[in-house]
Amino acid sequence: MTSISKRASIYRNAILIFVVFWVLLLTITSVTALKPISVSRLEDANEQIAEIEEEIANGEKDSDDFRYNLLKERQKMLPQREHYYTVCMIMIMIFIVAGMLFQMIFDLHFAGPFGAFCMLLAIGVTFRTIYSCDRKSVLLLALAMCAVVVGYFVSGILLTRLNVHNYSIGKDHENNRHGDVVSVVLYIGCMAVIAACLVWSFAGGITDKGAVTSAKITDDASFQPGEIIKLFLLCMGALSYKKLSRTIVYFLTAIVCCVVFMYHHDLGAAAILATVAIIMLILLIDNRNIVAIIIVSLLILAGLAVLVLFAFKFDSFTYAMDRITNTWHAMELENGEPTQQGKLLRALVFGGIGGLGFGESIYTINITDIEKDMVVGGITAVFGLGMLVIVIVCYLITVLLPLLNTAKSSLAYFVLAQTAVLLTVQILLNFLGSIDVIPFTGVVSPILSEGGTSLIVFSGLYGLVFGSLNQSFGKLKEETRS
Amino acid sequence: MRRQEKRKKFVFIALAILLIISIPLCSIRVLYASKEMNEKDVVDYTNVKPVVLDRNDNVVFENDTLVDYTAYGNTIGLPGFMDNALISRYYDELKPANVSPIWGYRTLEQEPRVMETTLLNKEMQLAVAEAFGGKTGCCFAFNYETGEIYTALSLPEFNPNNPDTSYINRCFDSTFIPGSTMKVITTALAVDQGLDLSSITHYCQGYETLESSPKPIDCTGRHGTIGFSDAIGLSCNCFFAHVASLLNVDQALATLKEMGFNTTPSQEAEPEYIDRFIKKGSSVNIQGNTSFSDVWSFVGQGEDLVNPCDMAMIAAAIVNNGKTAVPYAVEQITNPNKKDKVLYTIPEETQYVNLLSPATAKTTKETWKAGVDKHYYNSFQRLSEKIDYAKTGTAQIDTENGKIRNKTLIGVIEKSKTAFYIVIEDFEDGGIMPVDVANRLAEVLPVAQPVTEEAAAE
Numbered sequence A: 001m002t003s004i005s006k007r008a009s010i011y012r013n014a015i016l017i018f019v020v021f022w023v024l025l026l027t028i029t030s031v032t033a034l035k036p037i038s039v040s041r042l043e044d045a046n047e048q049i050a051e052i053e054e055e056i057a058n059g060e061k062d063s064d065d066f067r068y069n070l071l072k073e074r075q076k077m078l079p080q081r082e083h084y085y086t087v088c089m090i091m092i093m094i095f096i097v098a099g100m101l102f103q104m105i106f107d108l109h110f111a112g113p114f115g116a117f118c119m120l121l122a123i124g125v126t127f128r129t130i131y132s133c134d135r136k137s138v139l140l141l142a143l144a145m146c147a148v149v150v151g152y153f154v155s156g157i158l159l160t161r162l163n164v165h166n167y168s169i170g171k172d173h174e175n176n177r178h179g180d181v182v183s184v185v186l187y188i189g190c191m192a193v194i195a196a197c198l199v200w201s202f203a204g205g206i207t208d209k210g211a212v213t214s215a216k217i218t219d220d221a222s223f224q225p226g227e228i229i230k231l232f233l234l235c236m237g238a239l240s241y242k243k244l245s246r247t248i249v250y251f252l253t254a255i256v257c258c259v260v261f262m263y264h265h266d267l268g269a270a271a272i273l274a275t276v277a278i279i280m281l282i283l284l285i286d287n288r289n290i291v292a293i294i295i296v297s298l299l300i301l302a303g304l305a306v307l308v309l310f311a312f313k314f315d316s317f318t319y320a321m322d323r324i325t326n327t328w329h330a331m332e333l334e335n336g337e338p339t340q341q342g343k344l345l346r347a348l349v350f351g352g353i354g355g356l357g358f359g360e361s362i363y364t365i366n367i368t369d370i371e372k373d374m375v376v377g378g379i380t381a382v383f384g385l386g387m388l389v390i391v392i393v394c395y396l397i398t399v400l401l402p403l404l405n406t407a408k409s410s411l412a413y414f415v416l417a418q419t420a421v422l423l424t425v426q427i428l429l430n431f432l433g434s435i436d437v438i439p440f441t442g443v444v445s446p447i448l449s450e451g452g453t454s455l456i457v458f459s460g461l462y463g464l465v466f467g468s469l470n471q472s473f474g475k476l477k478e479e480t481r482s
Numbered sequence B: 001m002r003r004q005e006k007r008k009k010f011v012f013i014a015l016a017i018l019l020i021i022s023i024p025l026c027s028i029r030v031l032y033a034s035k036e037m038n039e040k041d042v043v044d045y046t047n048v049k050p051v052v053l054d055r056n057d058n059v060v061f062e063n064d065t066l067v068d069y070t071a072y073g074n075t076i077g078l079p080g081f082m083d084n085a086l087i088s089r090y091y092d093e094l095k096p097a098n099v100s101p102i103w104g105y106r107t108l109e110q111e112p113r114v115m116e117t118t119l120l121n122k123e124m125q126l127a128v129a130e131a132f133g134g135k136t137g138c139c140f141a142f143n144y145e146t147g148e149i150y151t152a153l154s155l156p157e158f159n160p161n162n163p164d165t166s167y168i169n170r171c172f173d174s175t176f177i178p179g180s181t182m183k184v185i186t187t188a189l190a191v192d193q194g195l196d197l198s199s200i201t202h203y204c205q206g207y208e209t210l211e212s213s214p215k216p217i218d219c220t221g222r223h224g225t226i227g228f229s230d231a232i233g234l235s236c237n238c239f240f241a242h243v244a245s246l247l248n249v250d251q252a253l254a255t256l257k258e259m260g261f262n263t264t265p266s267q268e269a270e271p272e273y274i275d276r277f278i279k280k281g282s283s284v285n286i287q288g289n290t291s292f293s294d295v296w297s298f299v300g301q302g303e304d305l306v307n308p309c310d311m312a313m314i315a316a317a318i319v320n321n322g323k324t325a326v327p328y329a330v331e332q333i334t335n336p337n338k339k340d341k342v343l344y345t346i347p348e349e350t351q352y353v354n355l356l357s358p359a360t361a362k363t364t365k366e367t368w369k370a371g372v373d374k375h376y377y378n379s380f381q382r383l384s385e386k387i388d389y390a391k392t393g394t395a396q397i398d399t400e401n402g403k404i405r406n407k408t409l410i411g412v413i414e415k416s417k418t419a420f421y422i423v424i425e426d427f428e429d430g431g432i433m434p435v436d437v438a439n440r441l442a443e444v445l446p447v448a449q450p451v452t453e454e455a456a457a458e
Helices: A002-057 A066-106 A111-131 A135-161 A177-203 A225-238 A244-263 A267-284 A288-312 A315-325 A340-351 A357-364 A375-383 A385-405 A410-434 A452-469 A474-481 B002-036 B039-046 B122-131 B179-192 B228-234 B237-246 B249-258 B292-299 B308-319 B358-375 B434-444 B453-457
Strands: A205-208 A211-216 B051-053 B059-062 B114-117 B137-143 B149-155 B201-204 B207-210 B213-218 B224-227 B272-274 B277-279 B323-325 B330-335 B341-345 B352-354 B389-399 B402-413 B418-424
Touching: A002 A066, A002 A111, A002 A357, A066 A111, A066 A135, A111 A135, A111 A357, A111 A375, A111 A385, A111 A452, A135 A410, A135 A452, A177 A205, A177 A211, A177 A225, A177 A244, A211 A225, A225 A244, A225 A267, A225 A410, A225 A452, A244 A267, A244 A288, A267 A410, A267 B002, A340 A357, A340 A375, A340 A410, A340 B002, A340 B039, A357 A375, A375 A385, A375 A410, A385 A410, A385 A452, A385 B002, A410 A452, A410 B002, B122 B149, B122 B434, B137 B308, B137 B434, B179 B228, B179 B237, B179 B249, B179 B292, B179 B308, B179 B358, B179 B389, B179 B402, B201 B237, B207 B237, B207 B292, B213 B237, B213 B292, B224 B228, B228 B237, B228 B358, B237 B292, B308 B323, B308 B352, B308 B358, B308 B389, B308 B402, B308 B418, B358 B389, B389 B434, B402 B434, B418 B434
Parallel strands: B051 B114
Antiparallel strands: A205 A211, B051 B059, B114 B330, B137 B149, B137 B418, B201 B224, B207 B213, B272 B277, B323 B352, B330 B341, B389 B402, B402 B418
């Protein structure tokens, strides 16, 4: 038994050592390839800046010119790009090694998902570096790593504090006042955060490309309420097991959030929440009659909400219909220019199965938001089909593997189930939307996409997943053994 | 527990199905996108654009730009601007291979495809264009033994930078009233019908009255008693009005049809081609040989409309035993990316077309030559001795702003085996004559290489 455990431990460490070497290889290859590209792009930027400055001097252009400022930023970023990229990758390697040591010391079992997560993190950083990598990238990565750690410990503490019998699947419900109080407090806390985010989305919402997806904190900083809502709604769902009133409140909250997202034209986020909520409906409720009543009530409520929404803001409907009718037409020119999805499809075709590579990645530079809303397609276009397979396998390992193998507590189970649904739907919406298979939703791909709130929230969510896999936290461990 | 496990399986299967369905969907979308991609996408990516060479292998078209729009604007054109020009007509062969969705940009062509043409070099084209003196018109010249088109100059030239540019090539897209150049054809008709040209004489009193019309046929002068050669040389309308009355109209129409004329212009004609240029066909509207209009048709006014290419080919057939090589401008198109793979080439054997019987051609040629020798090499006609055959014409055209005159010239230069047809529109007295253009053309044309023995024997 001991030899089996040792062997398993060796395998787990081997996985992480492999990931470290893979990240190292990726770093060396990328830095070598990026250097000459940086030089030529810098030369181009310098030339263009000189031209624009001449135009500004002649009074033909304003010094606030968008392109001029963009080029100036590029001019500042490019000489230090590889430097910051290397720092990011070293941070990831250190993070993996730390995880490995942590795993060895506490005999934990998250090597596969953790390794896959780190690979995704490395792929995301490498891809985003093609477009930009600076001090902010390093800071965001550090925050994401912190979020993983925080999520991990929060998950562990929750599993320890909430009575394992109370939230264990297949075991009879036993009253545990302490666990109930904690879960109620957590539940209300989640609701409060969601409510605050919804209010903030109205009060400080920033409209970008017709949708309100972020809200202002200061003049220079903003956050995406939708991403935070996803995380806390997921927690609400996990805390609703065998509690009918909480389940109903959870669904009502989900519907309110969906309606608000639709009102803000953020149809992607609304679709994701709706999907997760429907799956949770299937998972959470046991009594079929109650299920039927809830479904009918919710459908009526949702229908009314949508009707009211469209009555007050009819352009939401036309906006959505435009997206739907334009699907599969991305290659057709729009005002003489291909759409962003059309440009990405072209890049995918030019990349072929081998991808464009760093050298030809310049072809994707003018695709708007390729590092955000089109990241999976962008990675495939630049790094090829092989990298897409790696990305998919990593996502499967981080999501579906835990879902299949562990269900030691209901909280863990529901966190994993919702995360699986959330991530899969989000990745599919991102990839299929970016290559024009389904209407474009502007949904980011977890971990891979650029974006502060998304990266930190999803890192925290992964922390919860890793914590849910962990069976060694004091009380839980004992109870599971007993 | 079992229920939860079942539901877990459901979630897992649902997600797996979603992923599995999305794989073929994505593949189909990318493959569909690759089909939707066109040569513009490929060219935008590679920046590889076709190259066109003149007959001396000088580059005349590169990076979507012509070295000179006057010289080649209307013949070679630009993609997307001129439909009836070489670049557009041969675009299927010239466009780079489309991208493979499997191997991507790695299979794209790095070298431009090359079109070799038979056109004269830029300096020669410009020399001919300069001879037009800024007038509107066209000049079509080709080698009647090999078929090589030397020039298909059309003015005003196509130039995308000029808002008032012309998007047509008058050599192919236009037809003109031939004026007296038609008399060469009427001569051939007379020979073809067995008339003894040497015995035909007519008294020209400066006009010719017709029984069917109160209006007489005006002449260029009062020539007195005149024979065939002199009538050609002096362009006597009265003489050719008399010849018209001697012709069997049905037979004449049949011969004209053989020469390429549409003799039933009320019916829509099939599109005609010179190389891949779409050519507007020549036509006559002759019902008999007595009415004012029909008689004028044999003289060259009436309702005749001729295309410069057709007229040059008829001139070629007259001096070349009734046959002429089919004109072409593109020698071959090669793809340097595949070891100079030939994508298009002219047939190994020269393609000929018979327009007249050798006997008809011979007699017509002799009669025409006699007229030219006697009346064209003088200070009035100013024809260069390098040109062996020529016949001028003046076409009266009614326009909204009154009558204008087009000057036309049909001719042959035997040394360079070249037949040509020149039109100068809206001629003004004392201005540039087509003869001036022809003389310049004769100066710049290359000396023809002897054709192979087999071809000559044929």
